[in-house]
Amino acid sequence: MSETIERLAPASAEELAALLASCDRDRRAVSVDGAGTLRGIGLPAQAGDLHVSTAKLKAMLAHEHADLTASVQCGMSLRAFSDALAAYDQFVPLDAPLRKKATVGGTLAAGWGGPRRHLFGRTRDYVIGSRIALADGTLANAGGMVVKNVTGYDMSKLYVGSCGTLGVLVSVNLKTLPAPKASRGFHHPLPLDSRPRAFAQLQSMTATPAAAFWIEGFAKEFGGHDGDDGRLFVLMQGSDAFLDRATRDLRSGLGKAGVPETHVVDAGANEAFERLCDAYVATVDERSITYRSAGDPSDVEGRALAMRALARRFELRADSICDVMNGDAILRVSDPDARGFTAKIEIFDDALHDDVPDAQVIAGDFAGRSNLNVWGAPPAAIDKMRALKLRFDPNGTLNPGRFVGGI
Amino acid sequence: MLAERLADALGADAVKTAPEDLAVYAFDAYSESRLPAAVVLPTSARDVAAIVRLARACGEPIVARGAGTGLCGGAIPAAGGVVVSFARMNRLLELDPRNRRARVQPGLINLDLSKKVAGAGLFYAPDPSSQKACTIGGNIGTNAGGPHCLTYGTTVNHVLALELVDDTGEVYTTSLDDAGYDLTGALVGSEGTLGIVTSAWVRLLRLPEATRVWVATFGDVEAASEAVSAIVGHGIVPTALEMMDGLMIRTVEAAFHSGFPVDAEALLLIENAGFEDDMDDCERAIEKICKANGGLTWRTARSQAERDGLWAARKGAFGAAGRIAPNTYLQDVVVPRTKLPKMLKLVDEAAAAHDLTIGNVFHAGDGNLHPLIMYDKRDKRQVAAVVDAGDQILSAAVDLGGTISGEHGIGFEKRDTLARIFDDADIDTMLRLRDVFDTGRRFNPDKIFPRGASCAELRP
Numbered sequence: 001m002s003e004t005i006e007r008l009a010p011a012s013a014e015e016l017a018a019l020l021a022s023c024d025r026d027r028r029a030v031s032v033d034g035a036g037t038l039r040g041i042g043l044p045a046q047a048g049d050l051h052v053s054t055a056k057l058k059a060m061l062a063h064e065h066a067d068l069t070a071s072v073q074c075g076m077s078l079r080a081f082s083d084a085l086a087a088y089d090q091f092v093p094l095d096a097p098l099r100k101k102a103t104v105g106g107t108l109a110a111g112w113g114g115p116r117r118h119l120f121g122r123t124r125d126y127v128i129g130s131r132i133a134l135a136d137g138t139l140a141n142a143g144g145m146v147v148k149n150v151t152g153y154d155m156s157k158l159y160v161g162s163c164g165t166l167g168v169l170v171s172v173n174l175k176t177l178p179a180p181k182a183s184r185g186f187h188h189p190l191p192l193d194s195r196p197r198a199f200a201q202l203q204s205m206t207a208t209p210a211a212a213f214w215i216e217g218f219a220k221e222f223g224g225h226d227g228d229d230g231r232l233f234v235l236m237q238g239s240d241a242f243l244d245r246a247t248r249d250l251r252s253g254l255g256k257a258g259v260p261e262t263h264v265v266d267a268g269a270n271e272a273f274e275r276l277c278d279a280y281v282a283t284v285d286e287r288s289i290t291y292r293s294a295g296d297p298s299d300v301e302g303r304a305l306a307m308r309a310l311a312r313r314f315e316l317r318a319d320s321i322c323d324v325m326n327g328d329a330i331l332r333v334s335d336p337d338a339r340g341f342t343a344k345i346e347i348f349d350d351a352l353h354d355d356v357p358d359a360q361v362i363a364g365d366f367a368g369r370s371n372l373n374v375w376g377a378p379p380a381a382i383d384k385m386r387a388l389k390l391r392f393d394p395n396g397t398l399n400p401g402r403f404v405g406g407i
Numbered sequence: 408m409l410a411e412r413l414a415d416a417l418g419a420d421a422v423k424t425a426p427e428d429l430a431v432y433a434f435d436a437y438s439e440s441r442l443p444a445a446v447v448l449p450t451s452a453r454d455v456a457a458i459v460r461l462a463r464a465c466g467e468p469i470v471a472r473g474a475g476t477g478l479c480g481g482a483i484p485a486a487g488g489v490v491v492s493f494a495r496m497n498r499l500l501e502l503d504p505r506n507r508r509a510r511v512q513p514g515l516i517n518l519d520l521s522k523k524v525a526g527a528g529l530f531y532a533p534d535p536s537s538q539k540a541c542t543i544g545g546n547i548g549t550n551a552g553g554p555h556c557l558t559y560g561t562t563v564n565h566v567l568a569l570e571l572v573d574d575t576g577e578v579y580t581t582s583l584d585d586a587g588y589d590l591t592g593a594l595v596g597s598e599g600t601l602g603i604v605t606s607a608w609v610r611l612l613r614l615p616e617a618t619r620v621w622v623a624t625f626g627d628v629e630a631a632s633e634a635v636s637a638i639v640g641h642g643i644v645p646t647a648l649e650m651m652d653g654l655m656i657r658t659v660e661a662a663f664h665s666g667f668p669v670d671a672e673a674l675l676l677i678e679n680a681g682f683e684d685d686m687d688d689c690e691r692a693i694e695k696i697c698k699a700n701g702g703l704t705w706r707t708a709r710s711q712a713e714r715d716g717l718w719a720a721r722k723g724a725f726g727a728a729g730r731i732a733p734n735t736y737l738q739d740v741v742v743p744r745t746k747l748p749k750m751l752k753l754v755d756e757a758a759a760a761h762d763l764t765i766g767n768v769f770h771a772g773d774g775n776l777h778p779l780i781m782y783d784k785r786d787k788r789q790v791a792a793v794v795d796a797g798d799q800i801l802s803a804a805v806d807l808g809g810t811i812s813g814e815h816g817i818g819f820e821k822r823d824t825l826a827r828i829f830d831d832a833d834i835d836t837m838l839r840l841r842d843v844f845d846t847g848r849r850f851n852p853d854k855i856f857p858r859g860a861s862c863a864e865l866r867p
Contacts, residue, residue, distance in 0.1 A: 066640040067743040067774075089642055111589070122583075124592060125564045132836075140836045141829065146741040148561065148773045148813040150550045150596050151828050152855060153837040157563070157592030166588075178642030203505070206616050207682065241684040294584050298505040327506075360586060379585035384573075387843045388588060392836075404587040 005031075009053040013131060013139055013170040016052065020168065021137025023050055024397045030135075032164040032399055034075060034106025037098040040281055040290065040363035041110050042163055043374055046401040054105050057170055060084050062145075069128065069145055071173045074105020090176040093120040097281045099274060105169045111161025113294075115211040115277070116235075118325040120177065123160065129173030130156040134166075135393040145173050158388070165403045166392040180210070180237035185269030186250060188232040188259050190214060196301060197257035198232065202324050203297050205253055207246035209325060210237040213276060214301075216308070217319030218332075221279035222272075232259070232324075235273050279321060280330055281363040287341040288334035289349075289364035289372065293356045297327040304329040306355050314348045316341075329356075332363070346371055353377070375404045409465040409489065410445040416457045421448050421495075432490045435475040435482040437820055438736075438784075443470070443484035448495045452570060452578050452605035455491065459603065460576035462489050468852045471599045473514065473545025476537040478737055479818030481549060481598050485852050491603060493544050499523050500606060507611045508567055513544025513604050517551075520609075529611040532559035535814070536722040544604055550596030552814035554647040554721065555678070557772040559612065561814065563595040568608040574845045578605065593840060598816050599851040601844035615680035618646075619690060620708040620717055623697040624671035628652050628767065630701035631673035632747040635771045637696045638677075639744055643689065647678040648772030654731075655724055655766040655779070662727035663720035668704060675771065676721055678714075724768040725779060731764065732781030736793050738800050742809035744774040753803040754778045760799070761792040775813035776804070801827070817855045826857050 010016035023030045031045035032052045054075035061071040065088040072081055078099040085091050095114025096107040113122055129143030132155075142155035159169055190198060195214065202212045215222060216230040224231055232254075236246040251262055265272065281290065293303050304322040307329055311318035316333040323330070333348065335341035349372045352359055361374035379385065382405045389396075389407045401407075414422040423429065423446040434440035444467065449455045462469045468488035475482050484490050493514030501510040504527040511520060517538040521530045534553035535541055541551070547569075552561040559565075568582035569591055581590040594601055625631040631650055638648065651659065653672035660667045667674060675697065679689050694705050708714040728735045742750045751767065754776070758765040769777040778800055782789040801811050805827050811817070817825055825834065834856065841848075 064743060064745070066636060066745045068639060068644070069743065121560060121564055124589060125560055134836070138832050138835070140832045142833065142836070144808075144810045144828065146743060146774055146809055146813070148552060148556070148741050148770070148775050149810050150552075150561075150812050150814055150816050151810045152817060152825055152834070153593060153840055154550070154563070154596055155593070155836050155840065157589045158840065160592075161587075161589050178644060206613070238682075239685050239688065241688065242682055245682060245684045296503075296506045298503075358584070358586075375586045377586075379582075379587040380580045381585070381590055382587065384579070384590060384843060385587045388840070391839045391842050407587075 005048065005051050007051045007053070009056045011056045013057070013133060016057070016168060016170060017133040017137045017139045019052065020133055020135055020397065024135045024137065024395055027395060028397070029400050030397055032168050034103030034109070035077070035101040037102040037281065038096070038106060038110040038112060040361065042402050043370055044402070045399045048400070052168065054103060054168065054170070061171060063088070064145070065090060068176045069147065069173060070176055071145065071171060072104050073171045074169045075103050078102045078104060078107060085176055086179065089179045091179045092126050092174050092176055093117070094123055095277055097278045104172065108160045108172060109162060109164050109169055113326070115213070115323050115326060119208055119210055124157060126174045127156045127160055127172055128175055130159055130169055131171045132159055132167040132169055135395065135397040143173060147175050163403050164399045165389060165407055167398065181239050182237070182243055183269040184236045184243050184247065185265045185272050186232070186234040186236070187263040187265070188254060188261065190230045190232050191258060191260070194258035195230070198254055198259050199301055199324050201253035201257045202234065205249055207236070207242065207249045209234045211235040211273060212324040214304070214322040214324060215320070218279045218321065221282045222275055233272065233276060235269060276321065283363055283365050284334040286365045286367065287338045288332055289345060289366055289369070290330060290332040290362050291352065291359040292362045293329045293359040295327045295358065297325060300324065300327040300329055303356055304331070307331040307352065307359070310348065310352055310355060314344050316344060316348060341366070342368060349373055378405050409461060409467055412461050412465070413445060413447055413458065416461060417447065417449065417454050421454070422446070432472065432484060432492065435477045435480060437478055437480035437483065437818065439480050439483055439819060441484050441486050443490045444487045446490045446492055448492050450495045452572065455572045455603055455605050456576045456578050458489065458491055459572050459574065463574065463576065463847070463849060468849050469603070470851050471544065471548070471603045473542030473548070474516070474540045476541040477545065477549060477818060478739070478815045479812070479820040481816050481818030481851070481854055483819050493542060496605070497542070502527065504529065507613065508608050509611055510606055510608050511543050512606055513542060513547070515543050517541050517543060517546060524611055525614065528614050530614055531609060532556070532565055532612050533562045536725065543607060543609065547595050547604055547607060548597070548599045549814070549816040552770070552775070554649050554770055557648055557770065558644060558646045563592055565610045566591060566595050566607055567610055569594060569604055570606040571602040571604050573602050574847060574849055598818060598854055600841060600855060602850065617683040617686050618678065618680040618714065619686055620714040621677045621690065621693065622667070622706040622717065623675045623677065623702045624668050624704045625673040625701055626703060628673040628751045629748045631675055632751055632771065634675060634697045634700035634702060635747060636745050637700055638693055639772065641692065641696060643692060645677050645679040645693065645772065647676070649676040649721055650674065650767065650769055650771035651676065651724065652767040654764070655768045658727050658730055658766065659720045659724050661730060663716070663723060665716050665720040667720070671703060676717060721768070728766060728779055728781065732783060734782050734784045736780040736782065736797060738778045738780065738797050739775070739812050739815040740801060740804035740809055741773070741775045741813035742804050742807045744772070746807040746809065747771060747774060750776060750803060750807055754800055757796045757799040757803070761796040763789070763792055763796055765796070773813070774809065819854055822853070822855055823857050825855065
């Protein structure tokens, strides 16, 4: 982005909509974000004329705690939002990195899928209504403030995950849930030969983990030792009775898989989970790229191993997180030598997509990111997506070039 | 002629044009009916693509149809058009137990899916009351719910990927795993106006370890509503939380003999599924809340057979209403859960104002009411009163911050009331979406959107 770019943070939905309309009329490209914590997803927006942030739209509009619903402006931070809900023992499992800074709107616009989604559902399933500012200045509502609603098309589904290319979310209505009563974390060193059986045990547990990861590396972000062959972190959440049961079942299941010991933490379990969420987007100076491959839990280990093996072949440092329950394989490649990294990464990117076509870039400040295949294989319905962009933003005003297929 | 061309392409056996055949497809569970020009029964996505291309060439509209159980006229044929029935595309194509998902054809009956995957310890969660007859394709069209979507969510939460035919006859796929816009999410609930689904990957859930079902009775619906608010307000979201008023208790009991106390004026049917370890605490907490809110009796179903019997009675309630009146009209509105007591009073007022009997059996836990208006369609006064009372109930829900459909859809019935919820700008965004998928308005025309709603008319 150029140094001379104008930066604005409108103070109201109406002001934001008027600003977009004026830019659209004048054919000025607008880049949009919340706090920019997920700016590593997709391509950087092409150098626009104006940068719009939702930072000043950060009010809680309503928390109908007895109805288990909330309405929030999109610039509110995840931390502020979750603190407000926690006062009534409620939560929404947004589970994005850097919660202190990350905004509700940015998390939704990026379509971030957290590690607890196998249990609680996808982020988008919590959005019961939205208000969006379109490129032409239209402010439009979708959904409502009720938890069940089939009145007209559910337009919010399109806005979540659209990276601000269809419009700018200004507020959203969300379902909330009663917060889990307690959390418990389990750290396990993982012997190499136990991994497949451990994964199968975790995926088939009746006392389902809230999250389960196989981690290699990320020592700075998550602790552990660089020399480890890998370790498991499992988060269990629920009532005290459930945690007792889950602890027994987990020890028994992992014991059968040959995982020898378990370190249990109650205090700090949620913090450890947050640190791990943060690690998804943690970068190494300007010489790292982090990929995510989303797929089936049944083959996540294979994908994760293939990705790590490839990094080794290119003599890149590999840190990886494997979301055992959802099937996400996360790989961060880096090189202490900046020149070496630049020389390798583009060839690595090609080779990676030969093996794992769907791998997407989710983090990395590397200047040459635009030359990488950041979205992975194009979706089958890319033509429909292009047509949709054209119908919502015919002048290509919003976040041009940021999205899949150059949308 | 279209029917002949369809018969040439798909075989004569796949195309129905005899008046007695067309009559069967002229209506769904709504009161209006219209004869189509032809009914086609495809057996593959390729067949569906051929149907779309031929209908397009002949300028004819297309209405996809599952079992025709929809209550809002969503599957009523477009006059003169083609009805695509999925009766011959009703198979489970693939089951992937480890990843807990299945690929199904749209004509597969909802309950049959759960039966077919039960052996793998799995089930399909959305469970509309019509689940013995309704199809997965129809459920996708309306984003169908059911009592258990209180915890599990409606159909959209359970659809992972779709194969569809677009308005040009191309077959394409969408998936939640794909990068890009969430087309899958937007297509579910679009009532057949954006394309025709030819197969779907759906999410399956593991059968719960423990399930308990309880019945609590109350002296009036207000007390039962307060108990519902209190249960949810205490941070307990059971798997299902259903309410029945006195009239419906007595009607259902006469039909099903489930042991519902006929002197009660309101009843909550509550289910919680999960871990055995949590069940006793959960039961104690809910029982205590019900008693604190005027609960009169409390019953725990002791066996699977007893639980099944209670649910059979609940799901058969609307059918049982035939004992009270020759005709019924079922309304579907949602209000914020805490507005239930007020909303039920307003339903009573609508009944009194129009001299009608209204029963209530509904998904109380998520604020989704189903006032059931009894009438005799031979009595014109009553028919007019039903229309007015239904409208009064809709308005009351909107005034309380609710909406005009929770799970049945907008269809033909409610299209002119869509504007009570959304203004022109809101509806225009929906039409922008429709422009991408159905330029010629050939898929299920005259549904969802108000008469005369087109981009040109809505846009300044």
